[in-house]
Amino acid sequence: MYGKCSSLPDAWSVFHDLVHKNAFSCNIMISTLCANGQSAQAIHLFLALASDSVVRPTHVSFVAAKRVLGLFSESLGLESGALEEAFEGERHAMRMNYYPPCPEPELTILDAHADPNGFTILQQDTRVKDGLQIVHCGAWVPIKPLPGAFVVNIGDQLQVLSNDAYKSVEHRAVVNSERTRVSIASFYGPAEDSHIALLAQLVADEAPACFKDSVYGNYLQSFYASKLDGKAAIETVRY
Ligand SMILES: O=C(O)CCC(=O)C(=O)O
Ligand SMILES: [Fe+2]
Numbered sequence: 001m002y003g004k005c006s007s008l009p010d011a012w013s014v015f016h017d018l019v020h021k022n023a024f025s026c027n028i029m030i031s032t033l034c035a036n037g038q039s040a041q042a043i044h045l046f047l048a049l050a051s052d053s054v055v056r057p058t059h060v061s062f063v064a065a066k067r068v069l070g071l072f073s074e075s076l077g078l079e080s081g082a083l084e085e086a087f088e089g090e091r092h093a094m095r096m097n098y099y100p101p102c103p104e105p106e107l108t109i110l111d112a113h114a115d116p117n118g119f120t121i122l123q124q125d126t127r128v129k130d131g132l133q134i135v136h137c138g139a140w141v142p143i144k145p146l147p148g149a150f151v152v153n154i155g156d157q158l159q160v161l162s163n164d165a166y167k168s169v170e171h172r173a174v175v176n177s178e179r180t181r182v183s184i185a186s187f188y189g190p191a192e193d194s195h196i197a198l199l200a201q202l203v204a205d206e207a208p209a210c211f212k213d214s215v216y217g218n219y220l221q222s223f224y225a226s227k228l229d230g231k232a233a234i235e236t237v238r239y
Helices: 008-017 023-035 039-050 065-075 082-086 156-161 216-225
Strands: 091-099 109-113 119-123 132-136 139-142 151-154 171-174 181-189
Touching: 008 023, 023 039, 023 181, 039 091, 039 181, 065 082, 065 119, 065 181, 082 156, 156 216
Parallel strands: none
Antiparallel strands: 091 181, 109 171, 119 151, 119 181, 132 139, 132 171
């Protein structure tokens, strides 16, 4: 509430006085700091959470992840738990991206890529209009931040599991010459030792298997060992 009214001292004071800080209150405090231009403090709080044994940052933004997975399953015509099974032993990771202003913004881009995981819940910085861009119909399209909304980016594993029905989104982030931008990305994926095999229910004579089985940890390793290069990674597991 105080955060929404931009009364940062009041928001801090309420947060400090909370006896039990949970994922929800921490997430609100980080968002409030970002929304009020206090990116350094937001990063500080995020790092403090990372070393806290009670509130893990990986839980902060994943309250909705299971629900999103259920909706993806249903939209593929499957039981709502079908994808949840494929993500058993789930792996959560969270990254805060900090983009300082740059006098030559065109030289400083987070290169085009698709996220290698299942899907990503991204919180954008509502103070900055230009940041995230996605490829749509062959062109880069800006995704304007909406107050109170998360962006859900489909990642490579969902494309593989769905036998190409879902496409991982190719995206990049641009910077600007005036303002710092912050984004918080929560990556949701299967356990690293999971065998990723497309869901048998989605293979048919008219929809033959598009992807080879792979071990998720190996996929991640080769993704991070290579330069970001659009959707090149998923092509390495395509038949
Ligand atoms: O900063 C953004 O909007 C995008 C960040 C991103 O794509 C990532 O962390 O994978
Ligand atoms: Fe990304």
